[in-house]
Amino acid sequence: MPMTKTMLGRLSVLLLAIGFAALLCTGAGLVWLVETTRNFAYGVEQTQDVRLAASHVLSRLQDAETSQRGYLLTREASYLEPYYAAEEALPRDLPDLARLIAQDGGLPAPPQQLRDLARAKMEELARTIALASSGQWEAALAMVQTDSGKASMDAIRAVVAGIEERGSRRLAARSAGLDTNGRRLLIGAGAAFVLMLGVTLGAAALALRYTRELEVAQAAVVAANGSLERRVAERTEALERASDEVQRFAYIVSHDLRAPLVNVMGFTAELEAALPPLTALLDRAAAEAPALVTPEAKAAVAEDIPEAVGFIRSSTQRMDRLINAILRLSREGRRALQPEMVSLTALMEGLGASLQHQLDAAGATLQVAPGLPVVQTDRVAAEQVFGNLLDNAVKYLDPSRPGRITVRGRVAGTQAVIEVEDNGRGIDPRDHGRIFELFRRSGRQDRPGEGIGLAHVRALARRLGGDVECRSAPGLGSTFRVTLALVAPATPPPAPEELDR
Amino acid sequence: MNAAAQAVTIVMVEDDAGHARLIEKNLKRAGVFNEVRHFLDGTSALEFLVGAGRKEHRPLLVLLDLNLPDMSGFDILAKLKADPQLRAVPVIVLTTTDDEREIRRGYELGCSVYITKPVNYDTFAQAVRQLGLFLAVIQVPPGP
Numbered sequence: 001m002p003m004t005k006t007m008l009g010r011l012s013v014l015l016l017a018i019g020f021a022a023l024l025c026t027g028a029g030l031v032w033l034v035e036t037t038r039n040f041a042y043g044v045e046q047t048q049d050v051r052l053a054a055s056h057v058l059s060r061l062q063d064a065e066t067s068q069r070g071y072l073l074t075r076e077a078s079y080l081e082p083y084y085a086a087e088e089a090l091p092r093d094l095p096d097l098a099r100l101i102a103q104d105g106g107l108p109a110p111p112q113q114l115r116d117l118a119r120a121k122m123e124e125l126a127r128t129i130a131l132a133s134s135g136q137w138e139a140a141l142a143m144v145q146t147d148s149g150k151a152s153m154d155a156i157r158a159v160v161a162g163i164e165e166r167g168s169r170r171l172a173a174r175s176a177g178l179d180t181n182g183r184r185l186l187i188g189a190g191a192a193f194v195l196m197l198g199v200t201l202g203a204a205a206l207a208l209r210y211t212r213e214l215e216v217a218q219a220a221v222v223a224a225n226g227s228l229e230r231r232v233a234e235r236t237e238a239l240e241r242a243s244d245e246v247q248r249f250a251y252i253v254s255h256d257l258r259a260p261l262v263n264v265m266g267f268t269a270e271l272e273a274a275l276p277p278l279t280a281l282l283d284r285a286a287a288e289a290p291a292l293v294t295p296e297a298k299a300a301v302a303e304d305i306p307e308a309v310g311f312i313r314s315s316t317q318r319m320d321r322l323i324n325a326i327l328r329l330s331r332e333g334r335r336a337l338q339p340e341m342v343s344l345t346a347l348m349e350g351l352g353a354s355l356q357h358q359l360d361a362a363g364a365t366l367q368v369a370p371g372l373p374v375v376q377t378d379r380v381a382a383e384q385v386f387g388n389l390l391d392n393a394v395k396y397l398d399p400s401r402p403g404r405i406t407v408r409g410r411v412a413g414t415q416a417v418i419e420v421e422d423n424g425r426g427i428d429p430r431d432h433g434r435i436f437e438l439f440r441r442s443g444r445q446d447r448p449g450e451g452i453g454l455a456h457v458r459a460l461a462r463r464l465g466g467d468v469e470c471r472s473a474p475g476l477g478s479t480f481r482v483t484l485a486l487v488a489p490a491t492p493p494p495a496p497e498e499l500d501r
Numbered sequence: 502m503n504a505a506a507q508a509v510t511i512v513m514v515e516d517d518a519g520h521a522r523l524i525e526k527n528l529k530r531a532g533v534f535n536e537v538r539h540f541l542d543g544t545s546a547l548e549f550l551v552g553a554g555r556k557e558h559r560p561l562l563v564l565l566d567l568n569l570p571d572m573s574g575f576d577i578l579a580k581l582k583a584d585p586q587l588r589a590v591p592v593i594v595l596t597t598t599d600d601e602r603e604i605r606r607g608y609e610l611g612c613s614v615y616i617t618k619p620v621n622y623d624t625f626a627q628a629v630r631q632l633g634l635f636l637a638v639i640q641v642p643p644g645p
Binding site: 255256258259260262263266267270331 | 517519520523526568597598600618
């Protein structure tokens, strides 16, 4: 399947989207992991706080017990200071511990239990110290010796150990969760990395494939261009050959047609030359033996033969002109063009000067607009083109109004556009194409001509890399628009052997 | 060297019988009465001019048409000019072509005069007569 530019774009966007999504997932996972870790650290801190607070409570109670024992042994009131400190601190420390455990997500029962046990312990200590202070030392000692103090202390230690243990378990669970999460994230990141690698490789492969396809397509375009150029060259060559053949044909035909014409004219002249002796003979016969001269014979010699000779002559002369026209066109087609810089303004002025006599005779004016283009063209051909157009303009003026012929021009792209406008009799729209054909004329045939000029103009304009067209309205005037290549194509002169036949 | 032996023979190479006849008639009208050998094609003309059994040292004048059925008049002209004995023979190219390149080529190959056959008979006759006058200058008049 060939890849189009749109397809490449869509696939690239898709791959980019996949890569971006993977990156986003990895990022989100990382954020989540960081958050979890932070929570874990907070949890660890809380658990530590709980343990610290618990051991604090325990140590307060132990201090209190130790202080009671010291007092009972020494009977020194100073030993009771830690006890009083504990008595004062515990009502603060125990609720603190309960709050911390609640914050840490621990059960509410153990701190409650610890609080009850601590209260019981403190009451027990308070009782013995009260007995001792009232001087009943034995009774106080006896209370201590019941080992109830040790038992209550052991229960307190067990509760604190339980709190500590539960804290450690929560910590371990959190740590395990963190570990799992980290592993999961690692796997996810690995997967995302693999995905992104795949996407990158895919995009690279895509680009590579597209580039290859582009290269292939480009090679195909180059090959197509080459074959196109070859075909154009072939066609051009074929056209040139065809054109050459037409030129040769015209040349040979016109040439060979002249040979029989020479005979027709020559022997017509011989006939004419034979007429005077015959006329003389007839005159003599009319004088000497009038009976011999029939009216038919007289008519034949005096009228029929001269008339026939006259028609033969005028027809052959006309045919000669036509053949010469074809010959001239063919020769013009074979003439090598020699492009040179030609100022059309100067060229028009020269043509105008040579036409001045006809212009004056017709009472017409020729106006050449200033600033006509300067073109690189064959001067002779250009002179013939515009000479013919100006000749026609003068020739076909309308006698009912003063003739006005205007020449103007401009450059359009690679062409010079020159317009020769007149206010003459105009040309019927039906004939606008026909007038450029050989031997075709338009309108009243009251002016001399063979219908060659415009055919010649068109052939020349086309050889100069341009063309000619006509816009005209009968009774208003005509405009002939000539386009010429700013740089006319140079043609090599025909090879000499072309003339052999 | 008598006059008859020195009389110039006109060799006319012309494939069109009508043209040949018109040329002969007009030469006679112009007072040129030399022997005219007429050849209708290039091969027979070359046979006569440069072929085996040709006579040596004849004074000749060649009237040459360029458009011959079997070869170009230029071929005959080139052969004449390449022949040491015939090189000096005047050659008058008389043809319908008035292409200036052909005319130039004719002169380059050594033709003496290049005359275009005009279709207008008067001009044609005029040209042939002038040619006759030209020939009359270089020829010895025919013997009695």
